[in-house]
Amino acid sequence: MATIAVLGTFDTKGEEHGFIAEIIRKRGHRVLLIDVGPLAEPTLKPDISCEEVAKESDIDLVGLRARHDRGEAVLAMSQAAPILLSRLWQEKKIDGVISLGGGGGTAIGTAAMRALPVGFPKLMVSTLASGNTAQYVGVKDIVMFPSIVDVAGLNRISRQILTRAAGAICGMVEMVPAAAVDKPIIAASMFGNTNACVQHARKILEAAGYEVLIFHATGTGGRVMESLIESGMVAGVLDLTTTEWADELVGGVLGAGPTRLEAAARLGVPAVVGPGCLDMVNFQAPSTVPNRFEGRRFYHHNPQVTLMRTTPEEAAEIGRVIAEKLNASIGQVTVMLPLKAISVISAIGQAFHDEAADEALFTAIKTTLRKDIPVKELPLEINDEAFAEAAARELLRLIGKN
Secondary structure, three states: OOEEEEEEOHHHHHHHHHHHHHHHHHOOOEEEEEEOOOOOOOOOOOOEOHHHHHHOOOOOHHHHHHHOOHHHHHHHHHHHHHHHHHHHHHOOOOOEEEEEEOHHHHHHHHHHHOOOOOOOOEEEEEOOOOOOOHHHHOOOOOEEEEOOOOOOOOOHHHHHHHHHHHHHHHHHHHOOOOOOOOOOEEEEEEOHHHHHHHHHHHHHHHHOOOEEEEEEOOOHHHHHHHHHHHOOOEEEEEEOOOOHHHHHHHOOOOOOOOOOOHHHHHHOOOEEEOOOOOOEEEEOOHHHOOHHHOOOOEEEEEOOEEEEEOOHHHHHHHHHHHHHHHOOOOOOEEEEEEOOEOOHHHOOOOOOOOHHHHHHHHHHHHHHOOOOOOEEEEOOEOOOHHHHHHHHHHHHHHHHHO
């Protein structure tokens, strides 16, 4: 029997949360009712009151209610609820969490869920569970479950949705993963255009006794990888696909934010870094490409993905920024440069081959990088097995040295 936290604004949505709770109990699990609705008395009796939640962050609940500012209330609960849920998880008092809400409830519920580790069951039934949910999910595995109708009472539609949602969270806590193999972790970045390289390197690293976690360099992937490194779980980083910096600096859709490449540097995690796919900036369908890029060189990867070649000027700026990020490293780091191609389509005879741009990139990295950070230049394409093996062996050497 598991304990599932049912967290929500019981001052406005007590009936709906109570409906979910009853289904969970009938499934054979315990329920811990947590109220995060601070502006009125709850319509569902909680196990943990809003007053108790407020104490987690020293919130003046009396003053909050007197001002009756909904925005302030949502912000306050979004700060307190994560502290509470994190503590309950650390004390092993909950095995999963579900919440229901509109805009305010979703902000509070997902803020609390983001405080929980990857793998912990978390489900948000929301009116906002469509389109771009990045601000709610962040880098965690939060399941966003569309409410279809507003979370405003029970009806023939909401009963179906809430019943299925309750079943989903029960299923999530019931399916316990097999015990993890206790191997040290290596985090690796990959794109379709560096797939062959990273997959070959993975085989070498796994044969050496490591578990390799590969992250797709799509912005979210880079942020998740940085978060994992930040957690202290990673023994080494094979960051050969730094393409997200091209999008971040030029204006594509797959940027990973300004802190990409910082976690390993700051924590001293051994890393091998390469310029994989820095020849390309990502957009969606051709019609989505901003007008300012008219006349540039494009490659239509598929109907939903349009790639734009970086210019020598852009490549130089990207190289400078990457080197500056690596200059903050307190641990072992090596830069690997595949001089013949940094992606499948930048090789000789391919659509994005541009020796001037690649040379600008390499020169900027080498001239900006700290003199004590080694740079290994190989007359190979990034997807050559020899390059992949050299990168993997270098990372194993750095980890051993560390």
